[in-house]
Amino acid sequence: MRSRFNNNKKKFILMPFGIAALLAIISYVVMLLWNNLLPQILHVAPITFWQAMGIFILCKLLFGFGRGGGGAPWGRHRMEERFKGMTPEEKEEFKEKMKHRLCGWKRNHSENS
Known part of the structure; x- marks a missing residue:
């Protein structure tokens, strides 16, 4: 019983780091896509990593977090x-x-x- 608790405790402690790493990777990909596509297509300015993270979070808030089912969020x-x-x-x-x-x-x- 004790080892099961310790295993869950490790997951609980490591989960925020995993979420932060995933957010950083997605933000980096958004930044790369924006900076390599949109300045040539739409003549917009390149964005920074933090701006890309803000765009990603704003899109998630506006369009949902992907609960599945194909319906509106x-x-x-x-x-x-x-x-x-x-x-x-x-x-x-x-x-x-x-x-x-x-x-x-x-x-x-x-x-x-």
Whole structure:
């Protein structure tokens, strides 16, 4: 029992170093790709390692952390579960609310154009 605890303790201590190493490698790859492709294609300035790390973290926050399933990272599965538990009347009410919101946005958006 004691050896199992020590093994988990080692993993717990080494995990932050592994995560930091993985983040550093990915940031370096992002920096290399950016600096070798985008200045010639889009005429943007090269970036530093820390800027590449910031871009990578921002993308992960905006687009999700890859939970799988091919869905959007903003709670699609949770919404599907909630929708399954609704009665037909609740589903229709929800659809009407969303239609009103989206159609109102579309109408306001087209008026501004």
